[in-house]
Amino acid sequence: MERVTRLGTGIGWRPEIADAVERMPGIDWVEAVAENVCPGHLPESLRRLRERGVTVIPHGVSLGLGGADRPDAGRLAALAERVEALGSPLVTEHIAFVRAGGPLTATPPLEAGHLLPVPRTRDALDVLCENVRIAQDALPVPLAVENIAALIAWPGEEMTEGQFLYELADRTGVRLLIDVANLHTNHVNRAEDPAKALAELPLEAIAYVHVAGGFERDGVWHDSHAHPVARPVLDILTDLASRVSPPGVLLERDENFPEPAKLEGELAAIRKALTVGRVAREGVAAGHGTGELRSAGRAATDPAPTTPTEPTEPATPVAPARQRLALAQAALLSALVAGTPVPEGFDRxxxxxQARALDGKRADVVGKLAPELPEILGADYRGHFLAYAHGHPMTGGYRRDALDFAEHLLLAGLVEETGARQELREWWLERSGPVPHSRRPGVRLARATRRVLLRR
Incomplete structure (x- = not known):
């Protein structure tokens, strides 16, 4: 396994808080969503941070390493390009699937628009290990993969989260990005003990740690990244720091950005949690000697694991596992986004x-990518979009989704106000073809003629 990069304390870089991040004291590094970075046109804020010596890590969200298909070569090339443009020492992605269907299942391809959990089974592990190896071969720097939060659990799982991650690291040599907020989410939603997960993890494989906020509603924890960090999340961070010194810790915030002082207060709370954990770890070392510490976060009575340094090969061919995983993931995603029957064993x-959360996220993201739509439709936007999403699964990403939504409204005659309907039509025409509507020769000629006539 490659040498660990010591990162320190960081924060997720977002355009909305770029200026504040530049002014924050004690920021050693930042993380940027890879898909939101254009290598040829880096934001000036990221350029200035890099010039100051602040490390920038690209964090991918669309590879779908936990999906049944092999990673897309184009997406891997794009991720590698961002690594090179940012001069990053490593790159991160998620242990999740984000799309399903297609050739492996002979069904229409579907997009989740969200990170969905993979089943902790041997099939899923075999596929994930091969996908990780493919990604590692295509990327110019070490890869770290993140555990995700989940609202749902797969039936018939064969491993705990800690066991699953340990085997993944052991077989591939991949590093781990441990999100302690996601451990808390899975504690509330799936009754999984975060301390047990930490005890089973190969802590020596940790690249860095995520900390984020969320909220609980009706017994379900929503990993929103839009609320303050909860005390239980900080307690898990302290537990982790009592077992190992994490190379880096980062605060994630994606929405509802507070004043910079509040973000700095959350960073201070993170540093305090780390300090409490470090003191506990050093106290154990002083009282018992380092040789008696739990190795890699495991209890001293546990059998000593093999340090995950040299990847090992899976014992069985992966192709049949891909087929089985593809069918299972397609059935689940179809139930979530297309209203097909719930697969056996899932909590209806x-x-x-989860389905309502996916629809709500689609509405939010489309509204951000195409802000003209909420402006044109006003208060009706969200209701129209949720009604559309219920019967129209996403198949080509959020930008395509925005165009399909507008086309649906126009064809169905759902926008009654004449001015709004005309605005929506012009917006759709401008973006629906390979060339913007306003640049097409016939349109330019018609507009030029109109200007001449108006001047007469």
Whole structure:
């Protein structure tokens, strides 16, 4: 396994808080969503941070390493390009699937628009290990993969989260990005003990740690990245720091950005949690000697694991596992976004919560990528979009989703106000073809003629 990069304390860089991040004291590094970075046109804020010596890590969200298909070569090339442009020492992605269907299942391809959990089974592990190896070969720097938060649990799982991650690291040599907020989410939503997960993890494989906020509603924890960090999340961070010194810790915030002073207060709370954990770890070392510490976060009575340094090969061919995983993931995603029957063994109520969350996220993201749509539709935007999403799964990403939504409204005659309907039509025409509508020769000629006539 490659040498660990010591990062320190960081914060997720977002355009909305770029200026504040530049002024924050004690920021050693930042993380940027890879898909939001254009290598040829880096934001000036990121350029200035890099010039000051602040490390920038690209964090991918669209590879779908936990999906049944092999990683897309184009997405891997794009991720590698961002690594080179940012001069990053490592790159991160998620242990999740984000799309399903297609050739492996002979069904229409579907997009989740969200990170969905993979089943902790041997099939899923075999596929994930091969996908990680493919990604590692294509990327110019070490890869670290993140555990995700989940509202739902797969039936028939064969491993705990800690066991699953340990085997992944052991077989591939991949590093781990441990999100303690996601451990808390899975504690509330899936009754999983975060301390047990930490005890089973190969802590020596940790690249860095995420900390984020969320909220609880009706017994479900929502990992929102839009609320303050909860005390239980900080307690898990302290537990982790009592076992190992994490190379880096980062605060994530994606929405509802507070004043910079509040973000700095959360960073201070993170540093305090780390200090409490470090003191506990050093106290154990002083009282018992380092040789008696739990190795890699495991209890001293546990059998000593093999340090995950040299990847090992899977014992069985992966192709049949891909086929089985593809069918299972397609059935689940179709139930979530297309309203097909819930696969056997899943909690129907919890799947309903997840489906509504996916629809709500689609509405939010489309509204951000195409802000003209909420402006044109006003208060009706969200209701129209949720009604559309219920029967129209996303198949080509959020930008395509925005165009399909506008086309649906126009064809169905759902926008009654004449001015709004005309605005929506012009917006759709401008973006729906390979060339913007306003640049097409016939349109330019018609507009030039109109200007001449108006001047007469």
């Amino acid at each position: 109520v919890r799947l309903g919560v």
